[in-house]
Amino acid sequence: MFLGNNDVIEDLEEADLDDPAPAREACTVLEALNRISGKWAIGILLNLSHGPVRFTELERSVPGISRRMLTLTLRNLERDGLIERTVYATVPPKVEYRGTEMADELYASLKGLTAWAERHRDAIARSRDSYDREQAAAGLG
Protein backbone atom coordinates (compact mmCIF):
# COMPACT_ATOMS: atom_id res chain seq x y z
CA MET A 1 0.00 0.00 0.00
CA PHE A 2 0.90 3.56 -0.33
CA LEU A 3 -0.32 5.81 2.37
CA GLY A 4 0.68 9.37 2.95
CA ASN A 5 2.87 11.98 1.48
CA ASN A 6 6.21 12.12 3.22
CA ASP A 7 7.17 15.15 1.19
CA VAL A 8 4.83 17.21 3.33
CA ILE A 9 7.68 17.76 5.75
CA GLU A 10 9.86 19.56 3.24
CA ASP A 11 6.95 21.19 1.46
CA LEU A 12 5.92 22.73 4.73
CA GLU A 13 8.46 25.52 4.32
CA GLU A 14 7.14 26.66 0.99
CA ALA A 15 3.54 26.12 1.97
CA ASP A 16 1.16 28.93 2.82
CA LEU A 17 2.14 30.09 6.27
CA ASP A 18 -1.23 31.63 7.00
CA ASP A 19 -2.50 28.28 8.21
CA PRO A 20 0.08 25.52 8.23
CA ALA A 21 -1.86 23.66 10.91
CA PRO A 22 -3.65 21.19 8.59
CA ALA A 23 -0.39 20.25 6.88
CA ARG A 24 1.38 19.75 10.21
CA GLU A 25 -1.47 17.68 11.65
CA ALA A 26 -1.65 15.62 8.49
CA CYS A 27 2.05 15.00 8.70
CA THR A 28 1.87 13.74 12.29
CA VAL A 29 -1.10 11.46 11.68
CA LEU A 30 0.66 10.06 8.64
CA GLU A 31 3.64 9.16 10.81
CA ALA A 32 1.35 6.82 12.70
CA LEU A 33 -0.50 5.53 9.68
CA ASN A 34 2.70 4.77 7.84
CA ARG A 35 3.66 2.30 10.58
CA ILE A 36 0.50 0.31 10.07
CA SER A 37 0.15 0.77 6.36
CA GLY A 38 0.31 -2.22 4.10
CA LYS A 39 -2.20 -4.92 3.62
CA TRP A 40 -1.18 -7.10 6.53
CA ALA A 41 0.38 -5.06 9.34
CA ILE A 42 -2.81 -4.64 11.37
CA GLY A 43 -3.75 -8.28 11.17
CA ILE A 44 -0.31 -9.32 12.34
CA LEU A 45 -0.11 -6.74 15.12
CA LEU A 46 -3.48 -7.76 16.51
CA ASN A 47 -2.50 -11.40 16.58
CA LEU A 48 0.59 -10.49 18.59
CA SER A 49 -1.35 -8.49 21.14
CA HIS A 50 -1.94 -11.43 23.50
CA GLY A 51 1.48 -12.98 23.92
CA PRO A 52 4.21 -14.40 21.71
CA VAL A 53 3.32 -16.22 18.50
CA ARG A 54 5.45 -18.36 16.22
CA PHE A 55 5.97 -17.74 12.52
CA THR A 56 3.86 -20.63 11.29
CA GLU A 57 1.10 -19.85 13.77
CA LEU A 58 0.90 -16.35 12.33
CA GLU A 59 0.79 -17.75 8.84
CA ARG A 60 -2.30 -19.71 9.83
CA SER A 61 -4.01 -17.03 11.90
CA VAL A 62 -3.69 -14.29 9.28
CA PRO A 63 -5.92 -15.69 6.54
CA GLY A 64 -4.66 -15.24 3.02
CA ILE A 65 -1.19 -13.93 3.75
CA SER A 66 1.74 -15.33 1.79
CA ARG A 67 4.95 -16.42 3.43
CA ARG A 68 6.78 -13.65 1.61
CA MET A 69 4.53 -10.85 2.82
CA LEU A 70 4.47 -12.25 6.33
CA THR A 71 8.26 -12.06 6.43
CA LEU A 72 8.45 -8.59 4.88
CA THR A 73 5.80 -7.13 7.15
CA LEU A 74 7.35 -8.67 10.25
CA ARG A 75 10.73 -7.17 9.31
CA ASN A 76 9.24 -3.69 8.90
CA LEU A 77 7.35 -3.89 12.18
CA GLU A 78 10.51 -5.04 13.93
CA ARG A 79 12.47 -2.20 12.38
CA ASP A 80 9.94 0.31 13.68
CA GLY A 81 10.18 -1.20 17.16
CA LEU A 82 6.59 -2.47 17.20
CA ILE A 83 7.49 -6.13 17.58
CA GLU A 84 10.35 -8.17 18.98
CA ARG A 85 11.80 -11.27 17.40
CA THR A 86 13.29 -14.07 19.46
CA VAL A 87 15.17 -16.97 17.91
CA TYR A 88 15.55 -20.25 19.80
CA ALA A 89 18.55 -22.28 18.65
CA THR A 90 16.65 -25.54 18.56
CA VAL A 91 16.11 -28.20 15.92
CA PRO A 92 13.84 -27.52 14.18
CA PRO A 93 14.23 -23.75 14.55
CA LYS A 94 11.73 -21.79 16.63
CA VAL A 95 11.11 -18.07 16.24
CA GLU A 96 8.70 -16.12 18.38
CA TYR A 97 7.27 -12.70 17.74
CA ARG A 98 5.69 -10.47 20.36
CA GLY A 99 4.31 -6.95 20.37
CA THR A 100 6.21 -4.26 22.27
CA GLU A 101 4.70 -1.80 24.72
CA MET A 102 4.67 0.77 21.94
CA ALA A 103 2.41 -1.59 20.01
CA ASP A 104 0.14 -1.95 23.04
CA GLU A 105 -0.29 1.80 23.15
CA LEU A 106 -1.01 1.73 19.45
CA TYR A 107 -3.88 -0.72 19.92
CA ALA A 108 -5.32 1.62 22.53
CA SER A 109 -5.10 4.55 20.13
CA LEU A 110 -6.85 2.52 17.48
CA LYS A 111 -9.85 1.85 19.72
CA GLY A 112 -11.25 5.24 18.83
CA LEU A 113 -11.02 4.49 15.15
CA THR A 114 -12.66 1.12 15.66
CA ALA A 115 -15.52 2.71 17.53
CA TRP A 116 -15.91 5.28 14.77
CA ALA A 117 -16.07 2.57 12.13
CA GLU A 118 -18.75 0.68 14.03
CA ARG A 119 -20.81 3.79 14.71
CA HIS A 120 -20.86 4.85 11.06
CA ARG A 121 -20.75 1.52 9.28
CA ASP A 122 -24.38 1.69 8.19
CA ALA A 123 -24.32 5.39 7.32
CA ILE A 124 -21.31 4.87 5.09
CA ALA A 125 -22.91 1.92 3.34
CA ARG A 126 -26.04 3.96 2.71
CA SER A 127 -24.02 6.90 1.44
CA ARG A 128 -22.23 4.67 -1.03
CA ASP A 129 -25.41 3.07 -2.24
CA SER A 130 -27.12 6.39 -2.84
CA TYR A 131 -24.02 7.85 -4.51
CA ASP A 132 -23.72 4.88 -6.83
CA ARG A 133 -27.41 5.02 -7.70
CA GLU A 134 -27.15 8.71 -8.55
CA GLN A 135 -24.17 8.03 -10.76
CA ALA A 136 -25.97 5.23 -12.55
CA ALA A 137 -29.03 7.43 -13.03
CA ALA A 138 -26.87 10.27 -14.39
CA GLY A 139 -25.25 7.86 -16.80
CA LEU A 140 -28.61 6.88 -18.24
CA GLY A 141 -30.00 10.40 -18.55
Next chain:
Amino acid sequence: MFLGNNDVIEDLEEADLDDPAPAREACTVLEALNRISGKWAIGILLNLSHGPVRFTELERSVPGISRRMLTLTLRNLERDGLIERTVYATVPPKVEYRGTEMADELYASLKGLTAWAERHRDAIARSRDSYDREQAAAGLG
Protein backbone atom coordinates in the same frame (compact mmCIF):
# COMPACT_ATOMS: atom_id res chain seq x y z
CA MET B 1 -1.57 3.04 -1.29
CA PHE B 2 -3.07 -0.25 -0.56
CA LEU B 3 -4.28 -0.69 2.93
CA GLY B 4 -6.17 -3.58 4.36
CA ASN B 5 -7.48 -6.92 3.37
CA ASN B 6 -11.16 -6.77 2.58
CA ASP B 7 -11.27 -10.51 2.12
CA VAL B 8 -11.01 -10.88 5.87
CA ILE B 9 -14.77 -10.64 6.05
CA GLU B 10 -15.39 -13.73 3.98
CA ASP B 11 -12.32 -15.55 5.26
CA LEU B 12 -13.67 -15.16 8.74
CA GLU B 13 -15.94 -18.16 8.30
CA GLU B 14 -13.17 -20.54 7.44
CA ALA B 15 -10.78 -19.03 9.96
CA ASP B 16 -9.90 -20.68 13.23
CA LEU B 17 -12.90 -20.18 15.47
CA ASP B 18 -10.92 -20.69 18.67
CA ASP B 19 -9.99 -17.00 18.65
CA PRO B 20 -11.60 -14.99 15.90
CA ALA B 21 -11.22 -11.78 17.93
CA PRO B 22 -8.04 -10.49 16.24
CA ALA B 23 -9.47 -11.06 12.79
CA ARG B 24 -12.72 -9.32 13.69
CA GLU B 25 -10.95 -6.38 15.30
CA ALA B 26 -8.61 -6.08 12.32
CA CYS B 27 -11.59 -6.08 10.03
CA THR B 28 -13.31 -3.23 11.87
CA VAL B 29 -10.19 -1.07 12.10
CA LEU B 30 -9.60 -1.62 8.42
CA GLU B 31 -13.08 -0.31 7.67
CA ALA B 32 -11.97 3.01 9.11
CA LEU B 33 -8.51 2.98 7.60
CA ASN B 34 -9.84 2.21 4.16
CA ARG B 35 -11.80 5.50 4.21
CA ILE B 36 -8.64 7.49 4.77
CA SER B 37 -6.27 5.36 2.75
CA GLY B 38 -4.59 6.80 -0.25
CA LYS B 39 -1.86 9.34 -0.42
CA TRP B 40 -4.02 12.45 -0.17
CA ALA B 41 -7.24 11.77 1.76
CA ILE B 42 -5.96 12.93 5.15
CA GLY B 43 -4.49 16.13 3.81
CA ILE B 44 -7.74 17.00 2.07
CA LEU B 45 -9.94 16.07 5.02
CA LEU B 46 -7.90 18.20 7.41
CA ASN B 47 -8.12 21.20 5.11
CA LEU B 48 -11.89 20.83 5.10
CA SER B 49 -12.17 20.67 8.86
CA HIS B 50 -12.60 24.43 9.35
CA GLY B 51 -15.31 25.39 6.92
CA PRO B 52 -15.95 25.08 3.18
CA VAL B 53 -13.07 25.26 0.72
CA ARG B 54 -13.08 25.65 -3.05
CA PHE B 55 -11.44 23.26 -5.49
CA THR B 56 -8.56 25.53 -6.45
CA GLU B 57 -7.94 26.49 -2.84
CA LEU B 58 -7.53 22.83 -2.01
CA GLU B 59 -5.18 22.39 -4.92
CA ARG B 60 -2.97 25.07 -3.41
CA SER B 61 -3.24 24.05 0.22
CA VAL B 62 -2.45 20.39 -0.36
CA PRO B 63 1.15 20.66 -1.54
CA GLY B 64 2.15 18.36 -4.37
CA ILE B 65 -1.28 17.00 -5.28
CA SER B 66 -2.22 16.79 -8.95
CA ARG B 67 -5.56 17.98 -10.24
CA ARG B 68 -6.43 14.44 -11.18
CA MET B 69 -5.77 12.95 -7.75
CA LEU B 70 -7.55 15.82 -6.06
CA THR B 71 -10.65 15.07 -8.11
CA LEU B 72 -10.47 11.32 -7.56
CA THR B 73 -9.92 11.60 -3.83
CA LEU B 74 -12.72 14.14 -3.44
CA ARG B 75 -15.10 11.83 -5.29
CA ASN B 76 -14.25 8.90 -3.05
CA LEU B 77 -14.63 10.94 0.13
CA GLU B 78 -17.97 12.22 -1.12
CA ARG B 79 -19.09 8.70 -1.90
CA ASP B 80 -18.26 7.60 1.62
CA GLY B 81 -20.22 10.51 3.03
CA LEU B 82 -17.19 12.24 4.55
CA ILE B 83 -17.53 15.42 2.52
CA GLU B 84 -20.29 17.35 0.80
CA ARG B 85 -19.99 19.03 -2.57
CA THR B 86 -21.92 22.17 -3.42
CA VAL B 87 -22.05 23.62 -6.92
CA TYR B 88 -22.94 27.28 -7.46
CA ALA B 89 -24.30 27.97 -10.94
CA THR B 90 -22.20 31.08 -11.43
CA VAL B 91 -19.79 32.22 -14.12
CA PRO B 92 -17.08 31.20 -13.61
CA PRO B 93 -18.20 28.04 -11.81
CA LYS B 94 -17.77 27.78 -8.05
CA VAL B 95 -17.67 24.49 -6.17
CA GLU B 96 -17.30 24.23 -2.43
CA TYR B 97 -16.36 21.20 -0.39
CA ARG B 98 -16.98 20.79 3.32
CA GLY B 99 -16.48 18.00 5.82
CA THR B 100 -19.55 16.27 7.24
CA GLU B 101 -20.19 15.58 10.90
CA MET B 102 -18.98 12.05 10.31
CA ALA B 103 -15.66 13.54 9.25
CA ASP B 104 -15.57 15.68 12.40
CA GLU B 105 -15.93 12.57 14.51
CA LEU B 106 -13.18 10.98 12.46
CA TYR B 107 -10.75 13.80 13.29
CA ALA B 108 -11.53 13.29 16.96
CA SER B 109 -10.81 9.59 16.66
CA LEU B 110 -7.51 10.36 14.96
CA LYS B 111 -6.32 12.52 17.86
CA GLY B 112 -5.29 9.39 19.72
CA LEU B 113 -3.18 8.25 16.80
CA THR B 114 -1.59 11.67 16.49
CA ALA B 115 -0.68 11.69 20.16
CA TRP B 116 0.79 8.22 19.80
CA ALA B 117 2.92 9.31 16.86
CA GLU B 118 4.27 12.30 18.77
CA ARG B 119 4.97 10.29 21.92
CA HIS B 120 6.96 7.64 20.07
CA ARG B 121 8.49 9.63 17.25
CA ASP B 122 11.98 9.55 18.73
CA ALA B 123 11.81 5.96 19.91
CA ILE B 124 10.80 4.82 16.43
CA ALA B 125 13.61 6.80 14.81
CA ARG B 126 16.11 5.24 17.22
CA SER B 127 14.71 1.76 16.59
CA ARG B 128 15.13 2.22 12.86
CA ASP B 129 18.67 3.52 13.18
CA SER B 130 19.78 0.67 15.37
CA TYR B 131 18.05 -1.90 13.16
CA ASP B 132 19.69 -0.50 10.04
CA ARG B 133 23.09 -0.43 11.71
CA GLU B 134 22.75 -4.07 12.74
CA GLN B 135 21.77 -5.04 9.23
CA ALA B 136 24.73 -3.17 7.77
CA ALA B 137 27.06 -4.80 10.28
CA ALA B 138 25.68 -8.26 9.47
CA GLY B 139 26.20 -7.59 5.80
CA LEU B 140 29.88 -6.86 6.36
CA GLY B 141 30.58 -9.81 8.64
Next chain:
DNA sequence: CAGAATCCCCCATGATACTG
Protein backbone atom coordinates in the same frame (compact mmCIF):
# COMPACT_ATOMS: atom_id res chain seq x y z
C1' DC C 1 10.46 -24.55 10.73
C1' DA C 2 11.39 -20.19 9.07
C1' DG C 3 12.83 -18.02 5.93
C1' DA C 4 15.45 -15.94 1.07
C1' DA C 5 15.48 -15.31 -4.00
C1' DT C 6 13.23 -14.64 -8.29
C1' DC C 7 9.72 -13.48 -11.61
C1' DC C 8 5.47 -11.26 -12.80
C1' DC C 9 1.31 -8.48 -12.60
C1' DC C 10 -1.84 -4.95 -11.39
C1' DC C 11 -3.34 -0.71 -9.73
C1' DA C 12 -2.62 3.69 -7.52
C1' DT C 13 -0.40 7.65 -8.82
C1' DG C 14 1.81 11.07 -12.04
C1' DA C 15 2.17 13.87 -16.44
C1' DT C 16 0.03 15.97 -19.99
C1' DA C 17 -3.55 17.74 -22.83
C1' DC C 18 -8.30 19.08 -23.61
C1' DT C 19 -13.20 21.33 -22.18
C1' DG C 20 -18.13 23.21 -20.46
Next chain:
DNA sequence: CAGTATCATGGGGGATTCTG
Protein backbone atom coordinates in the same frame (compact mmCIF):
# COMPACT_ATOMS: atom_id res chain seq x y z
C1' DC D 1 -12.87 27.66 -12.46
C1' DA D 2 -13.35 22.97 -12.08
C1' DG D 3 -13.02 19.50 -13.95
C1' DT D 4 -12.17 14.87 -17.95
C1' DA D 5 -9.50 11.88 -20.90
C1' DT D 6 -5.53 9.34 -22.05
C1' DC D 7 -1.11 7.37 -21.53
C1' DA D 8 2.93 5.92 -18.83
C1' DT D 9 5.21 4.04 -14.58
C1' DG D 10 6.69 2.13 -10.20
C1' DG D 11 6.41 -0.53 -6.47
C1' DG D 12 3.32 -3.28 -3.44
C1' DG D 13 1.88 -7.64 -3.47
C1' DG D 14 1.21 -12.75 -5.34
C1' DA D 15 3.12 -17.33 -6.95
C1' DT D 16 6.75 -20.29 -7.07
C1' DT D 17 11.10 -22.34 -6.03
C1' DC D 18 15.18 -23.11 -3.14
C1' DT D 19 17.68 -23.56 1.61
C1' DG D 20 20.13 -23.64 6.59
